[in-house]
Amino acid sequence: xxxxNVNGRTFEVDAxxxxxxxxxxxxxxxxxxxxxxxxxxxxxxxTVHIDGxxxxxxxxxxxxxxGSEITTIEGLSADGTHVVQQAWITExxxxxxxxxxxxxxxxxxxxxxxxxxxxxxxxDEMSANLCRCGTYTRIIRAIERAAQEG
Amino acid sequence: MTMQTINATRRDFLKGSGALSFxxxxxxxxxxxxxxxxxxxxxxxxxxxxxxITPDNRVTIMFGSAEMGQGVSxxxxxxxxxxLDADWSMVASQQVSTDPEGVYGNPMAGGxxxxxxxxxxxxxxxxxxxxxxxxxxxxxxxxxxxxxVPAEEVTTRSGTLHHDPSGSSMTYGEVAAxxxxxxxxxxxxxATLKPxxxxxxIGTDVERLDIPAKTTGATEYSIDVxxxxxxxxxxxxxxxxGEIPTLTSDTAARAIDGVVDVIVMDHAVAVLARNFxxxxxxxxxxxxxxxxxxxxxxxxxEDELIALSGAVDDMSxxxxxxxxxxxxxxDFTGANxxxxxxxxxxxxxxxxxxxxxxASVDADGMGAEIWLGTQSQxxxxxxxxxxxxxxxxxxxxxxxxxxxxxGRRTVFAREQMRDxxxxxxxxxxxVKVVWTRExxxxxxxxxxxxxxxxxxxxxxxxxxTALRHRVASPSIFQFAMPDxxxxxxxxxxxxxxxxxxxxxxxxTFQAEHVLVPRQSRLSAWRGIGWAPNCFARxxxxxxxxxxxGSDPVSYRRRLxxxxxxxxxxxxxxxxxxxxxxxxxxxxxxxxxxGYKKTLATGVAEVSYEDGQLRVHRFWTAIDPGIVIHxxxxxxxxxxxxxxxxxxxxxxxSTFSGGRIDQSNFYDYEPIRISEIPEMEVQFVDSGEPPSGxxxxxxxxxxxxxxxxxxxxxxxxxxxxxxxxxx
Ligand code: FES
Ligand code: FES
Numbered sequence: 001x002x003x004x005n006v007n008g009r010t011f012e013v014d015a016x017x018x019x020x021x022x023x024x025x026x027x028x029x030x031x032x033x034x035x036x037x038x039x040x041x042x043x044x045x046x047t048v049h050i051d052g053x054x055x056x057x058x059x060x061x062x063x064x065x066x067g068s069e070i071t072t073i074e075g076l077s078a079d080g081t082h083v084v085q086q087a088w089i090t091e092x093x094x095x096x097x098x099x100x101x102x103x104x105x106x107x108x109x110x111x112x113x114x115x116x117x118x119x120x121x122x123x124d125e126m127s128a129n130l131c132r133c134g135t136y137t138r139i140i141r142a143i144e145r146a147a148q149e150g
Numbered sequence: 151m152t153m154q155t156i157n158a159t160r161r162d163f164l165k166g167s168g169a170l171s172f173x174x175x176x177x178x179x180x181x182x183x184x185x186x187x188x189x190x191x192x193x194x195x196x197x198x199x200x201x202x203i204t205p206d207n208r209v210t211i212m213f214g215s216a217e218m219g220q221g222v223s224x225x226x227x228x229x230x231x232x233x234l235d236a237d238w239s240m241v242a243s244q245q246v247s248t249d250p251e252g253v254y255g256n257p258m259a260g261g262x263x264x265x266x267x268x269x270x271x272x273x274x275x276x277x278x279x280x281x282x283x284x285x286x287x288x289x290x291x292x293x294x295x296x297x298x299v300p301a302e303e304v305t306t307r308s309g310t311l312h313h314d315p316s317g318s319s320m321t322y323g324e325v326a327a328x329x330x331x332x333x334x335x336x337x338x339x340x341a342t343l344k345p346x347x348x349x350x351x352i353g354t355d356v357e358r359l360d361i362p363a364k365t366t367g368a369t370e371y372s373i374d375v376x377x378x379x380x381x382x383x384x385x386x387x388x389x390x391x392g393e394i395p396t397l398t399s400d401t402a403a404r405a406i407d408g409v410v411d412v413i414v415m416d417h418a419v420a421v422l423a424r425n426f427x428x429x430x431x432x433x434x435x436x437x438x439x440x441x442x443x444x445x446x447x448x449x450x451x452e453d454e455l456i457a458l459s460g461a462v463d464d465m466s467x468x469x470x471x472x473x474x475x476x477x478x479x480x481d482f483t484g485a486n487x488x489x490x491x492x493x494x495x496x497x498x499x500x501x502x503x504x505x506x507x508x509a510s511v512d513a514d515g516m517g518a519e520i521w522l523g524t525q526s527q528x529x530x531x532x533x534x535x536x537x538x539x540x541x542x543x544x545x546x547x548x549x550x551x552x553x554x555x556x557g558r559r560t561v562f563a564r565e566q567m568r569d570x571x572x573x574x575x576x577x578x579x580x581v582k583v584v585w586t587r588e589x590x591x592x593x594x595x596x597x598x599x600x601x602x603x604x605x606x607x608x609x610x611x612x613x614x615t616a617l618r619h620r621v622a623s624p625s626i627f628q629f630a631m632p633d634x635x636x637x638x639x640x641x642x643x644x645x646x647x648x649x650x651x652x653x654x655x656x657x658t659f660q661a662e663h664v665l666v667p668r669q670s671r672l673s674a675w676r677g678i679g680w681a682p683n684c685f686a687r688x689x690x691x692x693x694x695x696x697x698x699g700s701d702p703v704s705y706r707r708r709l710x711x712x713x714x715x716x717x718x719x720x721x722x723x724x725x726x727x728x729x730x731x732x733x734x735x736x737x738x739x740x741x742x743x744g745y746k747k748t749l750a751t752g753v754a755e756v757s758y759e760d761g762q763l764r765v766h767r768f769w770t771a772i773d774p775g776i777v778i779h780x781x782x783x784x785x786x787x788x789x790x791x792x793x794x795x796x797x798x799x800x801x802x803s804t805f806s807g808g809r810i811d812q813s814n815f816y817d818y819e820p821i822r823i824s825e826i827p828e829m830e831v832q833f834v835d836s837g838e839p840p841s842g843x844x845x846x847x848x849x850x851x852x853x854x855x856x857x858x859x860x861x862x863x864x865x866x867x868x869x870x871x872x873x874x875x876x
Contacts, residue, residue: 016407019427027382027425032374033367035553037502038587042815045502073367080366088365089357092781095789096219097364098502098553104365127824130815132502132554133219134789136823 002062006031007075017063022046024062025072033073033101037130044129047102048072054109054128073101076108084108087146095133103129107143116147170326170333171199172285174253178277179337180284184330198251201230201285207309207323209236214246214254214274215265216525217360218552218559219789220844221782222270224358228778229275232351233282233344234289236322237309243359247527247549250542255528262528263549266560267678268745268842271778275840283341291334292325308350346776346837355781360551372550373584375508375521380580381410381422383573384429386436387593388417390808391671392444395419402435412436413576420573426584446808449669451496451599458601461664462491462622469620469662470640473650476658480616482605489605490693492686494870496596496803497675498812500820503553504590509534509570510580517544518574522567523552529561537571556793557674558595561631565593591818592810595630596803597675598623598645598668602686606656612698613708617656619649619687624668640665648680648849651687653713653744670805676793677745677848684743685870688853692739693866702740702857703729715749715773716742718834722771723751726832736766739858743850747841748774752791752850754827756858763872765795765827765855772831772846775838783843784831790847791829796821798852800871 002013004021006029013019013028020039025031025048037045039058046057049071076082084107094100103126110117110125117125122143131139171183183199202210211227227243230236246254246263255261258273286306293311294301297318305312312319363369388395400412403421408428413420421432461467482489508521517540524530527549535542552559566583574581585593600623606614626644628635642663649661675681695705703724710716720742723729732738736757743750755767768791777783799821804811812818856867 015425015427019425023425023427026374027376030376031367032370032376035502036373036504036584038815040587040814040816042819043502043587080362085365089361092355092358092361092785094219094361094364095221095785096502096552096554097360097369098371100364101367123824127822130502130820130822132500132556132820133785134792134821134826135785136792136826137788137829138785139823 002066004062004065004070005068006070007072013062015062018061020058021048021060021062021065021070022057025057031072031074035098035101037099042130043099044102044106045099047105047129049105049109052109052112054106073105076105082108083150084111084142084146087142087149091138091142091145093135093138093142095135099129099131103131103139107139107146111143111146111150115150117143168326169202169204171202172288173198174200174281175337176251176253177337177339178280179339180281180288181337182288182333182335184335198253200281201234203322203326205323205327207237207240207321208242209234209240209309209322210242210244212244212246212254214249214256214263215270216263216523216527216549216552217245218265218523218525218555220270220786221358221360221779222265223360224356225271225778225782226274226278227359228351228356229278230282232349233279234286235306235308238351238356240309245549247547248531249528262526264526264528264561266525266557266674268748268844268846270842271840272842279343280341283343284338287341288334288338289322289325292328292332293320296328296332352776352778353780355779358782369551371503371553372508372521372523373503373506373553375550375582377508377510377580380508380582381424381577382426382429383420383422383570383581383583384426384433384586385569385583385589386419386433386438387589388440390444390447392446393440393442396439397436398439399437402437403432406432406435411577413573415569415572418569420569422573422577422581430586444808446669449808450806451669451804454669455493455495455599455601458599458622458666459491459493461666462601462603462620467664469664471660471662472641472646473659473661480607480618480658482607482616482618484607486608487605488608488694488697489603490690490868492602492604492689492868494600494682494685496599496670497797497801498591498594498596498803498818499556499558499675500818501552501554501556501558504585504587505558505566506582506584507566507570508580508582509567509574511538511571511574512544515575516540517546518571519546519548520567520571521548521550523550523555523559524564525555525560530564530567533564534567534571537568538575556676557678560674587814591812591814594803594810595671595673598626598670598672600645600682602682604686604690606690606694608694608698612694612700614656614694616658618659619651619661619683620664621646621649621662621683622664622666624666624672626672626674629668629672643679644674645679646683647678648683653716653749654709655712656709676790677845680743680745680845680849681794681797681852684741684849685852685856688741688743689856689866689868692857692860701730706742710742715836718836719749719751719771719773722832722834723753723769726771726830727753727755727769729753737858737862739854739856739861741850741853741857743853745842745845745849747838748772748843748846750846750850752854754851754854754858756855756862758862763799763859767830768827768851768854769830770832770847770850771834773834773836773838774841774843774846775836776840777833778840780833786843787831787847788829790845791851792821792826794848794851795825795827795855797870798855798872799825802871
């Protein structure tokens, strides 16, 4: 039994401590917005916040996540109105959408730490996340918009 | 046109409630559904309610092509809403999962549910316009009857019906609230289409309907489906295609907490578990040996490239003629002949959602409920029925949004669904099969390697009087769609399309396919045959232009003189990029490359910085005919350009001993955000019917970049990916 603090709530998860956080979120807590892309820390589809830091949830065990505040895409805002989510809609970023929870979580963490990132800082930070559909140009635009409007 | 006129009274109107639904009919007509309750339900419990209007003015429109990011869940309903004259702000859309009546299929794909080859908008455009107009005409008939006025005097404006002489008006929602006897029972078989000048929805950038859910994580892909009592399956797949497993021991696997069962299949060993990590751990703990009889255990991608190069140069090799124009007898051995060989290596789709499927087989084993992301619902249902030895009506199918597809989820590739069905039948429980990224990479159905040989006979001015484009490659079609492969003609459009170069006047022209036996599993990849074929041709033409002291633009202008649409996109791209005037240290390269009826020219601006190729900017002018949703179209083009650039930089699948060498995104790494150029997309409006946008970004990109690099460095680039870059 591992206790996880996710999106401001406490959950008891009946799994071994070496279970990757990604699968506990998806299959035990049914928070499906966090996606499985590679399981290898190479794509960022599984990005969540651990104490405010963008983290690959496939690379962290629930044992290590215990005691931290975990935020998933479902907890970023109550109603989808986080400034990054709004900018994502205005710039019409998603195509297939599969990578986008991770992109949004990474962008939100970036802006929380660096409210006015330069273009180079945006590119450097977002390089951790792949988007096979090729929405990169719009991701940059949406982050710049969110920085302005945030 | 046959419509009943029914007088409805105000009293009836007040009694009314519920929804007004229209059905698409196999005749091509449209009719009002008597009521959702009375209508014959489909096997999945739904009725064929193509458009449903509710009293709150909401309009729900069903769409046939599956959504994989290309935006059809918005653009197809836009076409309907335009002719229906609906208020777009009230429109919602819903995916069609099954089509037993055969009314939702893509007219360009033989009427089946099928989304591939950029065919959705092109295929459905006229069909949906007509149907939308017919539904609007029925609304007019109902209102005219209700007001007891001639139908000719009733007009519509954005979800409202008007009778201007009397000043009457009512919303579509109010029509839906009329009691059912007011609804005509006849079929509306024709109606007048709006002229383009009256369009208010087509051609606008309405917010895509699928996007809000994609910003909150709410979009459900098949990998997200959860069912009571469901188990998760991880499959130990053959290291080499076709090998058969023998299970030596599953004791360790079964000892793992959460593992429910181990099932030996013909082609794999499956571990079923309460959660996916346990299934993976169980798989790791299996002790399995494999037959060593597969002919593919000697397959080697380096050997294949050598074989392809040999075949393309061997003029005695049997070649299938794909296209022939002019006088076929040309001597390609003279002094005025110029030859170039070009190679593209295998590439993998790398859609972000690893392949997966969920199935729950009925107790009698002869029916199932299935959740799948697929580019063809129709084909998937047929395959599912065949797997269970049952009839399609026993398959209750849910077409899920796809986390990317790019050709990997077309009619051919349905191994996960088959396995989920077999495992669910064997275990008596719902099963979710998920491939890991490693499974997905190592069991890829690749775009085949191709080697191209182009020969041109040049006249005194360096222009081709004859040109031959030979392609050596295995057949995608023969492998992926064996039941539709014609062994007599052996025409493989998935490899050869684009090689016909139909906009160019080359004098005598021939395109031919030298078929070489496959060494890997194969499928189409975004851009299909056009990407490799246009790469070879556009690089070759640039080299010819240079050799004859001509510039790439005027050289192509001469050859394209017979195609005004081609010249228009060429000139537009030249102008928007200020072609040839690259900043110091950079160079421009250009390529003219279409995809079917869509024509485009791309210009790349490149440099080498610290020995690194960098594409700084990419411009394209495109004539796709009418554009339904310009913003979504641009998104498709940008995505296509990045696919093309990624194939230049490093995308390459290799195999040795029948095993794909790459494993995950660390050794098969698609392009990242730090590597993208600035992109500019401009439309050239020819007013032609729409002709699709999913592929068009890909074919022009690699040759434009290669031509720019040659200009900058003097070295011809004839290989994808560029050498030394993988
Ligand atoms: S799934 Fe975690 S980085 Fe790809
Ligand atoms: S939107 Fe499809 S992978 Fe990013």
